[in-house]
Amino acid sequence: MNNRFSCDKMLYDIVKWLRILGYDTEYKRYIKRDKSRIFITSNTQLKDVFLLEHDTLPNRLLKINKAFNIVQYTKLFSKCSICNEDLIIADEDDMKYLNKYIRDSFPEFKKCSKCGRIYWKGSHYKKMMKFLKDLFPDLLDF
Numbered sequence: 001m002n003n004r005f006s007c008d009k010m011l012y013d014i015v016k017w018l019r020i021l022g023y024d025t026e027y028k029r030y031i032k033r034d035k036s037r038i039f040i041t042s043n044t045q046l047k048d049v050f051l052l053e054h055d056t057l058p059n060r061l062l063k064i065n066k067a068f069n070i071v072q073y074t075k076l077f078s079k080c081s082i083c084n085e086d087l088i089i090a091d092e093d094d095m096k097y098l099n100k101y102i103r104d105s106f107p108e109f110k111k112c113s114k115c116g117r118i119y120w121k122g123s124h125y126k127k128m129m130k131f132l133k134d135l136f137p138d139l140l141d142f
């Protein structure tokens with residue numbers, strides 16, 4: 001299953017986590033409805049949407065997972081959480097501005113093909129994995 005999502009402007013935190021889980025997720029102030037995407041909103045006035053009531057972030061992610069099995073089909077850390085682009089393997093040139101300690105401490109770096117942001121499995125990654133594993137114990141290590 002390769003679901004794609006759109007989220008309304010209230011759901012920035014959800015957008016970020018869906019992208020971290022590897023899902024193509026749009027976030028726009030005025031969403032032009034795209035039938036190929038599941039539209040997630042907390043607006044009870046809209047029809048043909050996945051309604052996400054106000055709740056904690058973990059509870060909302062659990063609800064999305066129950067409906068769409070996002071954890072089973074995850075491609076963790078394959079998308080930029082900022083701009084929704086695919087991540088590619090970073091090369092030496094991409095990493096020249098990174099601290100040497102960081103460059104020497106991690107075997108692999110990825111880069112957003114759009115904004116150029118560099119990603120690696122440092123402490124931020126470990127915190128995100130802990131959050132996800134606490135929420136979804138079945139999530140496989142990546």
Ligand SMILES: [Zn+2]
Pocket residue numbers: 080081082083084085112113114115116117
């Ligand atoms: Zn990016």
